[in-house]
Amino acid sequence: MSRSVRTRPEGSGQALSEAYDTALLDLDGVVYAGGSAIVHAVESLATAREGGMRLAYVTNNALRTPDTVAAHLTELGIPAEAGDVITSAQAVARLVGEQVPQGSRVLVIGGEGLRVALRERGLVPVESADDDPVAVVQGYGGPELPWGRFAEASYAVARGLPWFASNTDLTIPSGRGIAPGNGAAVEVVRIATGAEPQVAGKPLPPMHRETILRTGAERPLVVGDRLDTDIEGAFNGEVDSLLVLTGVTDGALLLAAPPRHRPTYVDADLRGMLTGQPEVTGAGDGFRCGGWTATAGDRELELEGGGGALDGLRALCAAAWTAAGDGVCGLDGGKALARLGL
Secondary structure (H helix, E strand, C coil): CCCCCCCCCCCECCCHHHHCCEEEECCECCCEECCEECCCHHHHHHHHHHCCCEEEEEECCCCCCHHHHHHHHHHCCCCCCHHHEEEHHHHHHHHHHCCCCCCCEEEEECCHHHHHHHHHCCCEEECCCCCCCCEEEECCCCCCCCCHHHHHHHHHHHCCCCEEECCCCCEEEECCEEEECHHHHHHHHHHHHCCCCEECCCCCHHHHHHHHHHHCCCCEEEEECCHHHHHHHHHHHCCEEEEECCCCCCHHHHHCCCHHHCCCEEECCHHHHHCCECCCEEECCEEEECCEEEEECCCEEEEEECCCHHHHHHHHHHHHHHHHCCCCCCCECHHHHHHHCC
16 A cells, blocks of 8 residues: 655644653754754753653764763763663674674674664674675774775775665764765765665664664654754654754755655654644645644745744645655745745
């Protein structure tokens, strides 16, 4: 049975922190940016936690260990333990461990987070293709990862060893801008060998499975800022999602989202976890949210009325997604978004 196509953001009469038992929170662009907490994040997460919601922090970055991530969050004023952090390193280590015997040697191209995760699964990290590995695992190793590590991976993969990648994000944010991510490093080995890795991280199912196994969540809510990792990961896991506009996604990207990138809810920041969500209703040929009505014209999305910018954006999403169906909306939303200051 095919899944229905989302054509509008949903409403909620309950605060999301009450409607869901666990928040699966992305980090960069949601909780912090450039190492500093995003505005409203600390107090919003504290309120959600005090109300009984479990908070889990889910990251595609395989470099840092859960202990390191938890310590960073605690320093920001967000108390966390290593058990609250789920990384793509843990997800890929489980994937490897399901396919090779315990005690197997695994060639590691990456950082300490990946080595710790492999040891947790009873595997032995090694550094050379000549150390008799039975598999190759590649994860983000930081900006100082030597070029020779990619050659080492290529030698092993070319010999026919199974190749795994923590994630394939092409970029990663840094304090100085956007830097190459693990996906860029994976491309180096792919070009050299012609092989394809098994990938564990968001938006693929192994990462979602890891979060559910580690948190025991029964009614999870994915909270993220990226359509192609966080929201698509929720779509693949068939769970609800909240997109916050504190990271990389802007109004134009949201209006053009294909079905797998359409979030259940949209809000400005993590304060959206603490409130209900307004309904988007049909209004003649258009859609109404708050004081705004959005319609799909012949060439562009049209917006009438007034009120909060987020209500206008939600109404525009309904008009755009309905017009697009299971495709991508090609109507120009620039004027409408400009009216909202987005």
